[in-house]
Amino acid sequence: MQQNRPTIQVEEQFKIMADSAPVLIWISGLDKLCYFFNAGWLRFTGRAMDQELGNGWAEGVHPDDFDRCLKTYVTAFDGRADFTMEYRLKRHDGEYRWVTDNGVPRYLADGSFAGYIGTCVDVHNLLEDQRAKTELLNKKALQSEQELNEELASINEELASSNEELLVSNEQLSIATEKLSVLNLGLEEIVDTRTHELSISEHRYRNLVNSAPVAIATLTGRELTITSANEMMLQVWGKSSSILGETALNVLSDIRNEQFFQMLDEVFATGKSAHGNEVQAILQHEDELQESYFDFIYTPLKAQDGTTESIILVATDVTERVHSRNKVEYARNRVRSMVTTAPIGMTILQGQDLVIEIANYQMLQVWHRKDDVIGSKLWDVFPEIEKTEFKGILEDIFIEGKPFKVSEALSPHLETESYIDISYDPLFDHHGKVESILVTVVDITELVKGKKLVEQSQYDLQASNEELRTANEALTLTNENLEKVSAALVQSMADVRANEDRFRFMLNAIPQQVWTADQNGALNYVNDVVCKDFGFNSDQISGRGWQEFIHPEDLDNCLDKWRIALNSGQEYVVEFRLKFADGTYYWHLARALPFIEKEGVKLWIGTNTNIQAQKHNEELKDEFLSIASHELKTPLTSIKAFNQLMARTNKTEGFNLFIKKSSDQIYRLEKLIMDLLDVTKINAGKMSYNMETFNFREMLVATIESIQHTALNHEIIFATGEEMVYYGDRFRLEQVVHNFLSNAVKYSPNGKKVLVDCKIFQENIIVSIQDFGIGIAQENLSKLFDRYFRVDNTATRFDGLGLGLFISSEILKRHQGNFWIESNENEGSTFYFGLPLDQSIATIISEKNHFQDKHIIIKYDDDLKLIHMDWKGFQNLKTVQNGCLLALEMLKKYGAKKILNDNTHVLGTWSEASEWVGTELFPQMEQCGLTHFAWIYSQSGFSQLSARKSVDVMIGNVTVQFFTEIEEAKKWLI
Numbered sequence: 001m002q003q004n005r006p007t008i009q010v011e012e013q014f015k016i017m018a019d020s021a022p023v024l025i026w027i028s029g030l031d032k033l034c035y036f037f038n039a040g041w042l043r044f045t046g047r048a049m050d051q052e053l054g055n056g057w058a059e060g061v062h063p064d065d066f067d068r069c070l071k072t073y074v075t076a077f078d079g080r081a082d083f084t085m086e087y088r089l090k091r092h093d094g095e096y097r098w099v100t101d102n103g104v105p106r107y108l109a110d111g112s113f114a115g116y117i118g119t120c121v122d123v124h125n126l127l128e129d130q131r132a133k134t135e136l137l138n139k140k141a142l143q144s145e146q147e148l149n150e151e152l153a154s155i156n157e158e159l160a161s162s163n164e165e166l167l168v169s170n171e172q173l174s175i176a177t178e179k180l181s182v183l184n185l186g187l188e189e190i191v192d193t194r195t196h197e198l199s200i201s202e203h204r205y206r207n208l209v210n211s212a213p214v215a216i217a218t219l220t221g222r223e224l225t226i227t228s229a230n231e232m233m234l235q236v237w238g239k240s241s242s243i244l245g246e247t248a249l250n251v252l253s254d255i256r257n258e259q260f261f262q263m264l265d266e267v268f269a270t271g272k273s274a275h276g277n278e279v280q281a282i283l284q285h286e287d288e289l290q291e292s293y294f295d296f297i298y299t300p301l302k303a304q305d306g307t308t309e310s311i312i313l314v315a316t317d318v319t320e321r322v323h324s325r326n327k328v329e330y331a332r333n334r335v336r337s338m339v340t341t342a343p344i345g346m347t348i349l350q351g352q353d354l355v356i357e358i359a360n361y362q363m364l365q366v367w368h369r370k371d372d373v374i375g376s377k378l379w380d381v382f383p384e385i386e387k388t389e390f391k392g393i394l395e396d397i398f399i400e401g402k403p404f405k406v407s408e409a410l411s412p413h414l415e416t417e418s419y420i421d422i423s424y425d426p427l428f429d430h431h432g433k434v435e436s437i438l439v440t441v442v443d444i445t446e447l448v449k450g451k452k453l454v455e456q457s458q459y460d461l462q463a464s465n466e467e468l469r470t471a472n473e474a475l476t477l478t479n480e481n482l483e484k485v486s487a488a489l490v491q492s493m494a495d496v497r498a499n500e501d502r503f504r505f506m507l508n509a510i511p512q513q514v515w516t517a518d519q520n521g522a523l524n525y526v527n528d529v530v531c532k533d534f535g536f537n538s539d540q541i542s543g544r545g546w547q548e549f550i551h552p553e554d555l556d557n558c559l560d561k562w563r564i565a566l567n568s569g570q571e572y573v574v575e576f577r578l579k580f581a582d583g584t585y586y587w588h589l590a591r592a593l594p595f596i597e598k599e600g601v602k603l604w605i606g607t608n609t610n611i612q613a614q615k616h617n618e619e620l621k622d623e624f625l626s627i628a629s630h631e632l633k634t635p636l637t638s639i640k641a642f643n644q645l646m647a648r649t650n651k652t653e654g655f656n657l658f659i660k661k662s663s664d665q666i667y668r669l670e671k672l673i674m675d676l677l678d679v680t681k682i683n684a685g686k687m688s689y690n691m692e693t694f695n696f697r698e699m700l701v702a703t704i705e706s707i708q709h710t711a712l713n714h715e716i717i718f719a720t721g722e723e724m725v726y727y728g729d730r731f732r733l734e735q736v737v738h739n740f741l742s743n744a745v746k747y748s749p750n751g752k753k754v755l756v757d758c759k760i761f762q763e764n765i766i767v768s769i770q771d772f773g774i775g776i777a778q779e780n781l782s783k784l785f786d787r788y789f790r791v792d793n794t795a796t797r798f799d800g801l802g803l804g805l806f807i808s809s810e811i812l813k814r815h816q817g818n819f820w821i822e823s824n825e826n827e828g829s830t831f832y833f834g835l836p837l838d839q840s841i842a843t844i845i846s847e848k849n850h851f852q853d854k855h856i857i858i859k860y861d862d863d864l865k866l867i868h869m870d871w872k873g874f875q876n877l878k879t880v881q882n883g884c885l886l887a888l889e890m891l892k893k894y895g896a897k898k899i900l901n902d903n904t905h906v907l908g909t910w911s912e913a914s915e916w917v918g919t920e921l922f923p924q925m926e927q928c929g930l931t932h933f934a935w936i937y938s939q940s941g942f943s944q945l946s947a948r949k950s951v952d953v954m955i956g957n958v959t960v961q962f963f964t965e966i967e968e969a970k971k972w973l974i
Contacts, residue, residue: 022571022591023512023607024099024120026057027106030113032077041120046092062088062096073103077116080105081920082511084613089120097124100609104511109502117509121589121609215317218301220310222268224248224261227310236292236317238283260296267298268308274298278322293322335427335438345441348427352398354378357436366420366441394424398434401426408448419448513588513608519601521566530608535581551577551585558590569594569601578608587615689729689814696726696765700758703737711745711754719757724765726835732811733835739804740769740831748773748828762873762907763854765835772828776821778941808833813912818876820909820942834874834908851890856883860890866898866973867891871906880913884921891928898932898973899925902966909942911949918953926956933960934969 018025019039027036033054042049045060061069065087076083082104088096103118215233219226224247234241243251249261260281263274275297282289296315300308336358339346345363347356356374364371369381379386393404404424410417423440507514508528516525523542531537534549550558554576565572572592577585592606701718708716744754751772758767812819816836823829849860856879857870869887887899922933935951937944951960963969 022573022593022605023609024122025118025510026120027115027117028077029115032074032115044091044122045089060090062090064088069101076103077105079916079920080113081916086123097122098127099123100611100614102511102609104509106509109505117506117511119510119512119607119609121591123589123611123614126589126611126614215313215315217313218310219248219264219313224264224311226251233313233315236283236294236315238290263298264311267300267311271300271302271306271308273300278318292317292319294318339438342440345443347439347441349378349394349437349439351436352395354394354437356381363439363441366418366443394437397424397426397437401428401434408444418443418445420444510607512610515606515608517592517604517606519603521562521604524603533578533580549579551579553577565592565594565604569596572604572606575611586610586612588612687810687814689732691727691729693725693727694730696724697722697758699730699734700737700756700767703734704741704756707738707741707745711741714745714748714751715753716741717753717755719755722758722760724760726765726837728815728835729811733815736808736811736833737767737769739808740833743804744769744771744773744829744831747771751828760837763837764874765837766832767834768830768832770828770830775825775827776823776829777825778823816876816878818874818908818910818912820940822941832908836874836876849890849894851886853882855879856886858883858887858890860894860896861900864898864970864974865896866900867894867896868900868902870902870904873905874908875906875910875913877910877913877916880910881916884917888921888924888928891925891930895929897929898934899930900934900936900966900969900973902936902969903938903943903947904936904966906938906940906943908940909946911942911946914946914949915953917950919955922950922954922958923956926958930958932973933958934963934973935960936963936966936969 015038018036022040024041024044025036025038026034026041028034034057035053037049037052037057041052045052045057047056047060050056051059058066058070069085069087072083072085075081082102084100084102086098086100089099091097099120100123101118101120103116106114106117108114215230215236217226217229217233226244226246226248229237229239229241229244234243237243237252239251248264252260259276259279263276266272267274275295277295278293279296281292281294283292284290294315295318296313299312299314301310301312303309335348339348339358340360342360343362345360345366347359347363349355350357355377359367359371359374364373367373367381373381379391385391396402397404403426406422408419409422410419421442421444423438425438425440426434427436427438429435504527510527511529513530513533514527515523515530517523523545526538526541530541534541536544546558547555558574558576561574562572564570572590574590576588576590578588579585587610588608589611590606590608592604594601595603595605704716704718708714741754741756748754748771753772755770756768757770758765760766809819812833812835817834819831819833821829821831849862851858855872855875857868857872859868860866861868867887867890869883871883890896891899922930925933935947937947947962954960961969961972963972
């Protein structure tokens with residue numbers, strides 16, 4: 001039947017699956033042009049396939065988003081990198097809808113690049129919800145501001161009276177505190193001594209119990225209080241150490257076997273030990289009931305008067321042993337059932353005594369015996385064959401474990417002449433030893449007799465030989481045709497298997513989680529993305545189902561919507577958090593559609609799209625709105641207060657003072673609004689740059705003078721720098737310097753000076769700005785240039801939106817520059833940024849095993865069989881990629897498996913390249929045979945952060961080790 005079913009080609013299979021998927025799918029080729037869109041895309045846009053092909057799809061992209069989308073796509077395509085972008089796409093009704101587009105490179109089975117495949121998800125409603133929430137928060141912030149101003153006046157009056165009462169209370173508390181301090185000193189000495197003694201005793205006891213190779217617990221009193229339980233016992237119960245001190249009846253109420261508690265009660269009553277073997281218990285582990293079996297013993301611990309004080313419980317989990325025995329028994333029962341219902345004679349001979357364990361009706365007919373022979377030895381039932389060759393055959397089967405077959409044998413134990421085909425097949429126990437023999441007998445007496453009659457009739461058939469010869473020729477021709485058909489069928493089956501592999505490969509190329517479920521909703525397939533995310537294989541995930549990975553708070557809603565979709569046959573859409581292999585939950589948007597055939601649902605096809613970034617952005621926006629409402633409200637409140645004071649004063653001197661202070665607050669408000677506009681431009685890719693040649697030192701001097709006018713408590717000292725001409729956007733670079741100087745003044749309230757220096761080093765302009773303020777903790781250095789991040793000191797809180805350094809970093813990146821910081825908490829910080837004067841990379845190959853340019857030296861050490869990379873000076877994405885790709889070529893050429901990567905001479909940071917190194921370079925080097933990578937740290941803290949980030953995001957199994965000395969690294973590699 002299976003051979004007659006038509007074969008569906010892999011392209012058609014993928015088209016059916018893609019057209020049924022609840023997402024928009026597109027595929028492009030090596031020319032970057034799209035050649036396929038699924039039905040979901042065409043339904044969404046309302047356009048035909050030929051309208052969308054090539055660059056036709058771009059007609060539906062919103063004009064404001066097109067340039068950004070095209071740049072993201074082309075950059076990722078050229079770099080063979082994954083990408084995610086959001087843009088507005090015109091729906092069939094003319095409305096522009098926000099979509100999230102995820103694209104990944106496609107590779108053929110031979111590893112060659114074939115283009116890109118991507119999926120789009122409509123997130124318009126999600127973004128609209130976020131905007132509505134933002135408007136609501138703005139309204140609430142305005143309302144809160146009005147209420148706050150009204151409450152401040154009454155609160156100030158209450159604070160004045162409260163301060164007088166607090167002064168009296170503080171004097172009384174000071175006297176009481178001195179008395180308590182003396183008393184505490186005496187108590188602390190007593191407590192420390194007693195605590196030390198108890199700690200030693202408890203430590204010895206816990207070591208004894210926890211080191212035991214079995215599960216041990218102590219139950220005290222008739223109420224069975226759990227006073228101790230080692231880790232093995234806690235694992236058996238599925239509990240944590242928090243249960244200590246609770247009663248066993250409360251903690252183990254989910255055990256579905258009352259025998260355990262009855263025996264415990266008897267041990268307390270009688271004072272005698274009790275034990276059980278292979279006793280069943282139903283225990284709950286992680287919200288799932290599990291059947292287990294245990295061997296256990298309850299031993300009473302008695303007081304001096306002979307009464308039982310507590311019970312020691314020692315248990316061993318024998319579940320595997322019980323299950324193994326049950327499996328063997330199940331297999332035996334299946335064999336017995338097969339023997340009983342078989343249409344041919346079958347029997348099982350147990351052990352080397354050949355006891356007839358079972359014999360079906362057909363075998364008894366062959367033997368001409370009744371079922372009373374079951375349980376008897378074969379030789380007792382058929383003594384006439386004990387001394388024949390059959391006995392030796394059966395003994396050899398027990399020794400060698402090999403089957404034996406005989407055709408057209410004369411039955412030795414039948415009274416009449418009978419012929420049989422007989423098979424002896426060994427049956428093995430769980431140790432692999434032969435424990436019985438399955439005997440299969442087919443009575444072919446009539447066939448053999450007929451054969452003999454045919455032989456006797458040969459003479460009569462000679463007359464028909466001529467006709468038979470003709471028939472044989474036709475039969476030969478038929479056989480030849482059958483052989484061709486068989487060969488074609490074999491080739492067809494091979495094509496089916498190949499198509500199936502290609503179909504799975506195409507599903508696995510989709511960058512989202514893809515899954516299918518049967519018509520009843522049972523999960524039956526997941527792609528490789530799901531397996532990688534969850535850390536299990538496809539069979540394990542299908543067996544467990546989604547419930548184990550969905551966050552408990554989201555599970556009920558997911559199941560309700562899934563049941564509704566199954567009953568109605570409508571689209572399934574839900575958001576939930578999924579638990580990945582590292583234990584972290586990530587937000588996903590799940591969509592599933594039914595595949596309907598012949599008016600019935602045959603299966604469900606679904607995808608899970610990771611929307612963690614959108615959720616995180618929503619949280620950041622909420623947090624930012626809170627900060628922005630506060631920061632914007634502060635100058636507005638001050639302006640309002642100064643205006644009220646101006647309305648009340650009649651003095652010109654006071655009036656001018658209020659005007660100046662109000663003007664300062666307006667400038668502050670204007671600065672906040674400009675920062676917000678710059679971030680909006682950066683996000684939209686519309687930050688404009690006016691590139692021109694200008695005097696760099698002159699720009700620094702002008703910016704310093706501008707800041708010095710407002711920083712009256714600080715002296716900004718500029719070391720005499722070189723005259724230098726630079727090509728860039730003067731206004732934007734002034735913005736960077738202005739921001740760095742403002743921060744230096746703001747975060748050094750007690751400092752008296754700020755030092756500025758500028759010099760040319762290794763064809764780079766290096767600017768440093770040093771303050772002597774609060775400094776920055778090491779753990780915060782890597783976050784400093786993140787959007788909205790602010791440094792808060794325990795004693796002082798500084799204003800601002802946390803956008804200045806983020807904007808500065810983007811400006812420097814557009815100038816191919818970089819930045820880094822050196823800081824010690826409570827001592828001050830030095831901010832550096834570098835701008836390259838010459839961005840060309842001239843490669844010099846001095847020898848066949850030696851590459852060199854001004855950024856790196858690469859050489860192959862034939863003695864140590866490793867590649868040595870020595871980086872020089874400042875680095876950026878371009879220089880890192882160029883040097884690493886040269887090292888990759890040398891790795892392929894010499895077949896080296898180890899690399900010595902020396903960053904000793906690296907200056908500044910190269911953070912923009914760290915992710916590329918971890919996710920793209922390391923996998924390529926591992927394919928070329930790399931196994932060990934010794935990384936020597938730079939003296940620059942930011943360079944070290946970039947190195948650690950590369951290893952944190954690294955894909956693959958290359959062993960990486962960090963060092964501070966080159967000789968230690970060499971020893972490790974050798």
